[in-house]
Amino acid sequence: MKFTLIYPKWTKLRGQTEFHLPPHGPVVFAATLPRDIEITFIDENLETIDFNDQADLIGISMMLTSQVKRGWEIADEYRKRGVPVICGGIATMLHAEETSHHADAVFLGEAEGRMEQVLDDFRNNRLRKIYDYLTDFPPIGSVGIARRDILKRQLYNYRGIQMVDLFHASRGCRFDCYPCCVSYLGGRKFRPRPFEKVVEELAAIDNNRLYIVDNSLSQDRAWEKQLFAEMIPLKKKWCCHPIDDDDEILDLAAQAGAWFVYQAIFDISDFIRNRVKRYHDYGIGVEGTILLGLDHHTEDFILRLIDFLLEIELDLAEFTVLTPFPHTQAFADLHGEGRIFSYDWNDYTCDKVVFQPKQMNPERLQDLYDEAWRTFYREKSQPYRMFELFQKVIDKEMADGSYRSQQRAQTNRKFGRAKQ
Amino acid sequence: MIEDLILKLKQEIIDQLQLEGMTPEEMDPEAPLFGEEGLGLDSIDVLELVVLLDKNYGIKIRGPKEGPKIFYSIKTIAEYILNQQKN
Numbered sequence: 001m002k003f004t005l006i007y008p009k010w011t012k013l014r015g016q017t018e019f020h021l022p023p024h025g026p027v028v029f030a031a032t033l034p035r036d037i038e039i040t041f042i043d044e045n046l047e048t049i050d051f052n053d054q055a056d057l058i059g060i061s062m063m064l065t066s067q068v069k070r071g072w073e074i075a076d077e078y079r080k081r082g083v084p085v086i087c088g089g090i091a092t093m094l095h096a097e098e099t100s101h102h103a104d105a106v107f108l109g110e111a112e113g114r115m116e117q118v119l120d121d122f123r124n125n126r127l128r129k130i131y132d133y134l135t136d137f138p139p140i141g142s143v144g145i146a147r148r149d150i151l152k153r154q155l156y157n158y159r160g161i162q163m164v165d166l167f168h169a170s171r172g173c174r175f176d177c178y179p180c181c182v183s184y185l186g187g188r189k190f191r192p193r194p195f196e197k198v199v200e201e202l203a204a205i206d207n208n209r210l211y212i213v214d215n216s217l218s219q220d221r222a223w224e225k226q227l228f229a230e231m232i233p234l235k236k237k238w239c240c241h242p243i244d245d246d247d248e249i250l251d252l253a254a255q256a257g258a259w260f261v262y263q264a265i266f267d268i269s270d271f272i273r274n275r276v277k278r279y280h281d282y283g284i285g286v287e288g289t290i291l292l293g294l295d296h297h298t299e300d301f302i303l304r305l306i307d308f309l310l311e312i313e314l315d316l317a318e319f320t321v322l323t324p325f326p327h328t329q330a331f332a333d334l335h336g337e338g339r340i341f342s343y344d345w346n347d348y349t350c351d352k353v354v355f356q357p358k359q360m361n362p363e364r365l366q367d368l369y370d371e372a373w374r375t376f377y378r379e380k381s382q383p384y385r386m387f388e389l390f391q392k393v394i395d396k397e398m399a400d401g402s403y404r405s406q407q408r409a410q411t412n413r414k415f416g417r418a419k420q
Numbered sequence: 421m422i423e424d425l426i427l428k429l430k431q432e433i434i435d436q437l438q439l440e441g442m443t444p445e446e447m448d449p450e451a452p453l454f455g456e457e458g459l460g461l462d463s464i465d466v467l468e469l470v471v472l473l474d475k476n477y478g479i480k481i482r483g484p485k486e487g488p489k490i491f492y493s494i495k496t497i498a499e500y501i502l503n504q505q506k507n
Contacts (some may be wrong), residue, residue: 017462159464380488381454386463387470388487 001119002038003149004055005030008062008070009044014351016318016371020045022156024166024213025089030147032111034119041150044070045412051077052212057122058083058101062091065325065348072102079104086118093134093185095325095345099233100129109133109185110171112142140171144145145201161390164239165207169198169227173215174282176329179291182215186325190219195230197244202234208402209259209393212240221249228252231339235402237393239287250282259317259393260285268308276312283396285315285389292372293322293365295358302368306375315389316382319372320350321365322357425498433494436472437465449494458493466491473497479504 007023023043030039042049045107058078063073075085079102086100088107088179105127107118114133121127148165156163165277170192176183201212217224217240224244229252237257242264243249261279265272265288276286288309309317324331324340324349326414334340334355341362342354351369360368375386397403430444452458453465461469465489469491473479479501490500 159462161464381452383454383461383463384466384488384491387466390463390467391470 001036001057001123002034002040002055003057003059004040004042004053005061006049006071006074007041007043007045007058008060008067008074009067010064010070011346011349013318013320013349015370017386019158019163020156021163021211022059022151022153022167024146025063027146027148027150027166028143029059029061029088029111030150031144032113032115033147034116037119039147039150041152043152043155044074044123045140046155047152049074051081055083058085060085060087060092061089062087062099063089064091065094065323065345068099068345069093069106072099075102084122086122086127090181090185093324094181096130105129105131107133108140109136110143112138114138120128125347135187137171137187137191141194141197143171143193143197145197145204148205162207163211164209164211165205166211166213167202167205167238168213169193169217170214170219170223174219175216178294179322179325179328179330180215181325181328186215190223192220192223192227195226198227199234200232202231202236205236208236208397208404210236210238212238214241216241218242218244221246224249225252228256228258231316234379235400237396237402242287243279243284245278250278250284254284257396258282258284259396260287260389262289262318264288265290265305265309265314266318268305272308273312280313283392285392287316287318287389288314290317290319290372292319292369293353293355293357295331297357298359299364299368302372306372309376310379314376316385317372317376319369319376321353321369322355323348323350323352324355422498422502424495425501429494429498429501432472432476433469436468438463447494449498452493453491469497473501475485477501477504 005026007026012018026041033039050073060071060075064069071087075087078085084104086105086107087103088111092099092106093108096108106129108131110133111317114131118131169188172186172189172191173182174188174190176188221244225248232255235257237259239260239262241262243253243258243261261284263275263286281287290309322330339356340354341356347354354364356362357365394403426449427444430447433439434442447459453461470481473481490496
């Protein structure tokens with residue numbers, strides 16, 4: 001059976017250097033398919049879809065709200081040609097009802113242990129409109145090694161530098177942050193994968209540089225310590241979401257190859273200043289993620305926040321505007337108050353104001369967003385800061401002998417901005 | 421003297437960074453290296469420039485605070501090389 005799995009394109013964050021990482025959802029999903037299924041994977045951010053290619057079934061994997069409209073277009077196109085379509089992934093879960101109008105079947109939830117049944121239904125012409133496993137999580141031990149073999153790896157190479165591979169060591173998140181939909185998607189119960197599976201998968205990845213995509217590693221201190229201890233012999237270098245502020249944990253993380261952390265910078269405080277310093281003390285870089293447009297954000301606060309970011313010597317900063325994704329508290333509040341003025345999901349790219357901010361008009365917030373990028377990168381440009389962070393990982397690799405030189409054959413390969 | 425060095429640097433940058441189709445004459449020595457209004461170099465190019473300075477001039481750049489000023493334009497790189505050679 002020929003199964004074509006498609007990852008629809010979307011518009012990348014304005015202001016940020018364009019890069020393309022090998023997607024994680026599709027390769028984790030592919031591991032749930034029986035081995036005799038012939039999978040073709042297309043990442044539309046980097047490839048063009050040939051709608052006339054022969055396939056028995058199309059799978060559309062969507063992670064972001066800004067992918068769904070394109071995903072629906074693709075689904076409509078295939079169904080016009082008589083090829084059935086099943087949709088899944090995080091954004092399908094957030095937009096289930098709308099997606100069901102464009103697909104033969106919609107899969108909600110985690111797919112481990114469920115695809116044999118879905119494929120059996122497909123073969124027997126009894127595909128169900130909705131497979132709803134949203135709150136019925138499979139045993140975490142059933143998560144298999146992601147099928148990175150379906151990726152065309154050369155596409156994720158920028159001038160001879162292989163982009164990081166994505167990996168997850170756990171699911172679920174004990175936090176329930178205001179703008180985040182993770183608790184709706186993966187539940188608030190932290191579900192760590194067994195260590196032997198984590199190590200087996202990490203060791204099998206043919207890439208020394210990784211992005212550990214778990215929502216936060218700061219879930220359970222004992223788990224965090226053991227995770228890092230298990231990772232030390234693998235000599236991987238990685239970025240991740242927050243790590244607990246604890247001497248032993250930070251030391252283990254550094255030994256295990258922590259390269260840089262994405263850390264939310266949500267206020268101007270000694271807590272944040274110290275948090276960033278502590279990572280730096282352990283040789284771990286910090287990319288601040290800064291969300292603008294919360295109800296208490298005045299113009300003055302945003303301007304002071306930008307100055308503060310420069311003061312605390314963040315390595316990189318990524319600015320986004322509050323975006324009310326469905327199934328978040330932010331959506332419930334702003335929708336309930338009638339403050340959302342765009343429900344065009346293509347606008348939900350995190351760089352466009354789609355709601356009425358409390359403290360200013362939308363145009364002013366949009367201007368402040370652009371100003372934040374400009375000001376932060378004025379003295380030290382984005383390429384230079386990225387170079388410095390890149391130099392950090394090279395230094396770490398040189399130190400433990402894990403450095404692999406650039407692939408010279410690929411030095412001319414650059415990413416192009418995908419046409420919309 | 422700096423003019424000669426700038427001319428030499430331009431060719432070295434074209435070679436090291438593999439800027440195919442670009443000629444030294446097209447490169448404004450005072451234009452910013454980064455950003456759309458300048459040469460549009462990226463982070464990997466900075467890495468290549470660091471290699472170039474080490475290989476061709478014996479100058480090691482290891483994340484000094486003045487890094488962004490050195491790598492502002494071809495002219496500022498040339499000035500830095502001359503300063504280093506004086507010292």
